[in-house]
Every structure is written in C-alpha cells, then in structure tokens.
Amino acid sequence: MTREPQSETLTAIRKAELRDVPAIFSMISHYAAERIMLPRPLTDLYESVREFLVAGNQKGEIAGCGALKLYNAELAEIRSLCVNPKIQHRGIGRLLTEKLLAEAESFGLKTVFALTTTPEFFAKCGFREVARERFPMKVWRDCLRCDRYFHCHEKAVCLDLSSTSELVKTQAEPAEISA
Ligand SMILES: CC(C)(COP(=O)(O)OP(=O)(O)OC[C@H]1O[C@@H](n2cnc3c(N)ncnc32)[C@H](O)[C@@H]1OP(=O)(O)O)[C@@H](O)C(=O)NCCC(=O)NCCS
Numbered sequence: 001m002t003r004e005p006q007s008e009t010l011t012a013i014r015k016a017e018l019r020d021v022p023a024i025f026s027m028i029s030h031y032a033a034e035r036i037m038l039p040r041p042l043t044d045l046y047e048s049v050r051e052f053l054v055a056g057n058q059k060g061e062i063a064g065c066g067a068l069k070l071y072n073a074e075l076a077e078i079r080s081l082c083v084n085p086k087i088q089h090r091g092i093g094r095l096l097t098e099k100l101l102a103e104a105e106s107f108g109l110k111t112v113f114a115l116t117t118t119p120e121f122f123a124k125c126g127f128r129e130v131a132r133e134r135f136p137m138k139v140w141r142d143c144l145r146c147d148r149y150f151h152c153h154e155k156a157v158c159l160d161l162s163s164t165s166e167l168v169k170t171q172a173e174p175a176e177i178s179a
Contacts, residue, residue, distance in 0.1 A: 016052035
C-alpha cells in the first residue's frame with residue numbers, strides 16, 4: 001500500500017519572505033564553506049530577497065532556495081540555487097529550477113544562464129554548457145570581485161527559453177513535492 005506523505009513534509013515553492021533570509025543565508029554559507037557555492041553576505045540577501053523562490057514546508061522550514069537575477073530585457077541568471085543537504089535528490093532542485101524558468105518566461109526573457117560547480121544537474125534541466133565569455137556582464141559585476149577569479153572551477157550553462165517554452169510550462173506545473 002502506498003503511504004500518503006504527511007502534510008507537514010509537503011514542500012511547496014513560493015516567493016521568499018524576509019523571515020526566510022536567515023535560513024537562506026545559512027544554507028548558502030554551508031555550501032560556501034565546502035567551496036561548492038560562492039558566499040553571499042546577509043545584507044546582500046536582504047537586498048535581493050525579492051529575487052528568491054524557496055521550497056518551504058508547512059512548519060515554515062526551508063528545504064531549498066534559488067534566485068532569478070535580471071540583467072536586461074532578454075537575459076537572467078539563476079543564482080544561489082541549493083537544497084538542504086539532508087533532502088537532496090528528491091526533485092526539489094529541479095522543481096525550483098523549473099519555477100525560476102517559468103518566472104523568466106513570464107517576463108518574456110530569452111536566455112537564462114548559471115555559473116555552477118554542478119553542470120550535470122543543470123544538463124538534466126535542459127541547460128547546455130557554454131563559454132563564460134558569453135556573459136561579460138556577469139564577469140564584470142561579480143567574477144572580477146571574486147577571490148576565486150584566477151582559480152574558478154565553475155562552468156557556465158545556459159538555456160534558450162524561446163526553444164523550450166512549452167517544456168517549461170509543462171514541467172513547471174507541479175508545485176508541491178514530498179520531502
Ligand atoms: C544541485 C542541487 C541544487 C540539486 O538539487 P536536488 O534536489 O538534489 O536535485 P534533483 O533531485 O532535483 O535532481 C534532478 C536531476 O539532477 C541530478 N542531479 C542532482 N544533483 C546532481 C549532481 N550534483 N551531479 C549530477 N547530477 C545531479 C539528479 O540525479 C536528477 O537526475 P534524474 O532526473 O535523472 O533523476 C543540490 O544537490 C544542491 O543544493 N547542491 C549543492 C549546491 C549546488 O551545487 N548548487 C548548484 C548551483 S551553484
């Protein structure tokens with residue numbers, strides 16, 4: 001017999017709120033300490049909280065987060081995507097990515113990119129690896145200020161929304177996942 005998931009374990013994707021910032025900070029800092037992600041100061045997260053989606057349960061706990069940073073009328077970046085280490089590989093990262101892509105599409109954007117240490121995950125979400133030089137504004141804005149600039153091991157990946165719009169709409173439908 002299939003067991004129904006407990007209601008408190010249901011994880012739904014929603015816009016981040018100010019009260020989520022400490023948990024977002026703590027999750028990003030965890031991966032930054034392992035050099036999997038870049039650290040982000042708490043003040044930076046408060047300033048950009050409106051860019052974030054979170055996967056949260058009914059107890060108010062955060063299972064994961066991700067942000068969509070707009071660059072211009074055509075281009076955005078998925079940033080700070082991460083899932084609580086205890087509940088990885090249950091589809092939460094994919095669900096967050098699909099929701100961020102659906103948001104990008106609703107803005108009429110053409111391309112979404114990411115710099116990541118896990119290009120394999122993004123490949124599963126339809127992204128392809130590209131040269132980082134395609135996104136000079138990212139390099140100017142963030143990379144040149146980063147202390148890992150000369151030994152960066154992140155890969156650039158991107159997804160052309162115009163060629164996948166139907167895919168994004170279909171995949172973005174489920175809003176909840178059992179975690
Ligand atoms: C990468 C991350 C966001 C993925 O989230 P997740 O909820 O664990 O992943 P999902 O369950 O949604 O996985 C979706 C697919 O990607 C694959 N995948 C997930 N993480 C992967 C990894 N590190 N390497 C290779 N494939 C991976 C899964 O196997 C799954 O493939 P399938 O569809 O064939 O089953 C999460 O593991 C994480 O927080 N990692 C640390 C931070 C990080 O690397 N962030 C990336 C942006 S910098």
